Each structure stands twice: as structure tokens, then as C-alpha cells.
Amino acid sequence: MSKISKKATNDFCPQTLFLYGTNNEDGSPDLGLFCWFSYVWDGEMGVMCCIGGEKRTRQNIEREKVFSANLVTEKLLPLADHFGNVKGEDPEKMKFKPEIGKGEVLPVPVLNDSPVVFELEVKEFVKLHDGEVIICRIRNVLQDEELSAPDISTEEKLAKIAPVRTTCTEYFSYSGKSMGKWGEPRKSL
Numbered sequence: 250m251s252k253i254s255k256k257a258t259n260d261f262c263p264q265t266l267f268l269y270g271t272n273n274e275d276g277s278p279d280l281g282l283f284c285w286f287s288y289v290w291d292g293e294m295g296v297m298c299c300i301g302g303e304k305r306t307r308q309n310i311e312r313e314k315v316f317s318a319n320l321v322t323e324k325l326l327p328l329a330d331h332f333g334n335v336k337g338e339d340p341e342k343m344k345f346k347p348e349i350g351k352g353e354v355l356p357v358p359v360l361n362d363s364p365v366v367f368e369l370e371v372k373e374f375v376k377l378h379d380g381e382v383i384i385c386r387i388r389n390v391l392q393d394e395e396l397s398a399p400d401i402s403t404e405e406k407l408a409k410i411a412p413v414r415t416t417c418t419e420y421f422s423y424s425g426k427s428m429g430k431w432g433e434p435r436k437s438l
């Protein structure tokens with residue numbers, strides 16, 4: 250297959266989506282949508298993520314050094330798309346409020362409807378010129394109980410929770426079906 254060269258892009262490299270839950274200065278929750286999220290090894294499994302530019306989520310994490318990462322599913326997509334397209338400072342941001350609880354180990358807002366939630370504590374900030382890589386310790390993982398059922402296959406469990414992926418500024422269902430361009434799913438709210 251012949252290839253063509255492209256400028257830096259991650260098109261056609263699908264990424265898993267997470268809603269980061271942070272505490273604002275007044276104690277209210279903020280939610281932002283993120284996909285530059287992966288894992289590190291440092292004696293135990295940890296998380297690394299990149300936040301580009303100035304964002305409410307970034308300010309909150311720098312101040313509190315704790316946050317949650319909530320797996321985005323098809324059911325959560327319209328809300329997730331809203332939280333990825335409206336800035337934390339915008340009064341419209343928390344107009345749509347999902348059911349929010351607290352972490353089991355850390356004082357972080359968590360989405361009750363997300364089947365997998367990481368409770369994260371910052372180990373290290375790596376400041377870049379216009380962004381920041383954040384390396385975190387996983388203090389707890391909250392998973393829906395049904396994901397531990399021994400008699401159900403991983404394939405069936407994934408099909409049930411239906412995590413959403415993204416590439417080429419578009420969302421895709423776990424089975425690979427288009428779920429709309431960024432900014433579209435929120436129109437159904």
C-alpha cells in the first residue's frame with residue numbers, strides 16, 4: 250500500500266473518552282471532556298494525561314491535585330459532548346447536570362452513570378510551553394459491580410457498557426458506528 254506524508258495528526262488512531270471531574274474554588278463540580286489519556290508504569294500502574302492551553306479543569310487540578318476520570322459511554326455522549334464544547338467559565342456549562350456523587354477515597358466529583366471511574370492524585374506536573382502533562386497515581390477504581398461477573402465474557406460486558414471512541418473530530422460507538430461529529434450529540438439535550 251503506498252503512503253502519503255501528513256503534518257502531525259492522530260487521525261485514524263481512535264481514543265477512549267473520559268469526563269474529568271474537578272472541584273471549582275467554591276466547591277461546585279466542573280466537568281470537562283478529554284481523550285489524551287493513557288497509562289504509565291512506576292512500580293504500579295498510573296495515569297498520564299495532557300491538557301492543552303488554559304482550562305478550568307487544569308486550574309482546578311493544579312490547585313487541588315486530585316480529580317476523577319469517568320469513562321464516557323454511548324448513554325453519556327450528549328452530555329460529554331456538551332462538557333467538551335462549553336468552557337468552565339461559561340454559566341451555560343453546568344446547565345445540564347448529570348447525577349454526581351463523591352469518590353470513595355478522594356474528595357472528587359464522580360459521575361454515577363459512568364461504569365468505570367478512576368480516582369486520581371497528581372504525582373507530577375510536566376509543564377510544557379502551552380500545555381501540561383499530568384502524571385497521576387490511581388488511588389481507586391470504581392467499577393459497576395456487573396463488570397466483575399465471572400460468567401459473562403469481556404466482549405459482552407464491553408457491548409453492554411458501550412464506551413465511545415473518537416478520531417478525525419468524530420465520535421464512534423464501540424462497534425464502529427459513527428455517532429456524530431464533535432458538537433453534534435449535544436444538540437439532542
Ligand SMILES: Cc1cc2nc3c(=O)[nH]c(=O)nc-3n(C[C@H](O)[C@H](O)[C@H](O)COP(=O)(O)O)c2cc1C
Pocket residue numbers: 279280281282283284285286299300301302304305306307330332333334335336337338415431432
Ligand atoms: C472529543 C473531545 C476531546 C477532548 N480532549 C481534550 C484533551 O485530551 N485535552 C485537552 O486539553 N482538551 C480536550 N478537549 C477540550 C476540552 O474538553 C474543552 O476545552 C472543555 O471546554 C474544557 O472544559 P473546562 O473549561 O471546564 O475545563 C476535548 C474536547 C472534545 C470535544
